[in-house]
Amino acid sequence: MEETILSVKNLNKSFGNIQTLFDVNFECQKGHIIGLVGANGAGKTTIMKAILSLIRSEGQITIAGQKSTFNHHPILKKVGALVEYPGIYPYLSGRDHLKLFVDKTNDSKERIQNVINDLKLNDYIDQRAKLYSLGMKQKLGIAMALINQPDLVILDEPMNGLDPQATKDLREIILKRRDQGMTVLISSHILGELQKLAEDLIVIDHGKVIKKTTMNELLASNQHFVVIKTSDDVKAQKLLEIVGFKVVSQSPLRFVLTEENTVERLMNILMKQQITVTDFQHEDADLEESILKLIAE
Known part of the structure; x- marks a missing residue:
């Protein structure tokens, strides 16, 4: 029996009197890569922000068996995320960012070095972040999401600004971490990349889930x-x-x-x-x- 790590039930969201999410329901199984797909403005980022308690919403969100609400969400310590743009301090180096975010344990230094090696950040990790290009900032944001080896990682358009080699490196890291038991909820408009990664798919249109399926099923029905x-x-x-x-x-x-x-x-x-x-x-x-x-x- 597969273990559910994330459960989203009856998620609704309105901005003022405009409703943007309508009874969104889905589950994510441990050790799976789940693609959240839909057109721009379909509601993917809003769903991710609601799960991460970055915005107030109605509905029930459960992570690893614990309810998470806008006002009470200790479980989010075990979740890594990159949504929209990474929060980066211009005068700190990349390494300093990772030191700020890492859980202070005996192996924190080793974990920092591992994620630097995995994402190939060695060349510029000790430079101030204000000198970073868009792609470098994006890679640092991904490193910050992965640094504490979370059980669940939420990535919103992680391939933004990445060149083909960096995209391939990221794909390999995500698959490697998945094999170690990490669950990844990922949205990307680069569907060719998602096709190489996601096993499960949640298709969103105008704030509603229109299809929950697996990649294999969807492609077989083609x-x-x-x-x-x-x-x-x-x-x-x-x-x-x-x-x-x-x-x-x-x-x-x-x-x-x-x-x-x-x-x-x-x-x-x-x-x-x-x-x-x-x-x-x-x-x-x-x-x-x-x-x-x-x-x-």
Whole structure:
């Protein structure tokens, strides 16, 4: 039986008389990476701020079996977070920030060095933070979220400002910590990155949860395509459309596969008309297409 580390029940939030969250319910299991996805303004950051007691909200939030409220939230000591922008003091070095945030234990020095090594901060960790670029500040913010080896980490757009190498490093750290039992609730508009990380998905639209699923389930329910090049693309397209294949693009020719319209059927039709297939590949819709389809529905 999997252990629930975070439970959000009937979460509602209004700013003045404008309601932004509507009965949001979901759970996060220990040792999972959970992606929170939706368009800008869907309510992802508001949900994260409510969990972290950064804003007052209605509903029930339970972390590791303890209720957490706006006025009483000792359990948040065990939660690491980076929401919106890291809070950075311009005249302190990166190392000083980590010293401020680390729990004072026998191994705190070692933990600081480990997170510096993991995130490859060595080159500038002793410089004042006011000299840092956006990406450097972001990496320092992530280091501050991870420094105390929390059971639950909440990351809002952690890839913001990171170059491709830093993004890959972050992905590897998140997966490594997940394997050690850490739970990560992560939002990102870089869906290709999320696809490589998240096992579970919570899709938000206009302040409501519209789908709770796993990455595998969502991608399996996707459309499948075949991309072909032939000796006569114009003729091939006309023929296949007549018999019911749906064309998605013309250059290259891309068709939707269904239970009825299989690769085998497509090949047979073209062979009978003496059209040679010179190139052929399978394609699956990606996470972005799946999410957009869900929101449109």
